[in-house]
Amino acid sequence: MTLKLERVKRNLTQKQLQDLSGVSMVTIRKIEKGTIENVTLVTYKKLAKALDISVEELIKEEE
Numbered sequence: 001m002t003l004k005l006e007r008v009k010r011n012l013t014q015k016q017l018q019d020l021s022g023v024s025m026v027t028i029r030k031i032e033k034g035t036i037e038n039v040t041l042v043t044y045k046k047l048a049k050a051l052d053i054s055v056e057e058l059i060k061e062e063e
Contacts, residue, residue, distance in 0.1 A: 002058055004032040006051045012058035
């Protein structure tokens with residue numbers, strides 16, 4: 001998942017990303033594992049802002 005790649009690229013733990021974004025670690029973990037459905041745009045916006053990337057970059061499919 002792109003979220004994990006971007007997080008690891010920035011040397012952030014899930015806890016650090018939680019603190020930066022305000023998104024719970026449980027939600028971050030589920031997004032990274034692909035075990036969550038219906039992630040809100042607000043959640044993606046918070047994560048993208050914390051990672052300093054666009055929402056489009058965050059949700060794009062891996063090639």
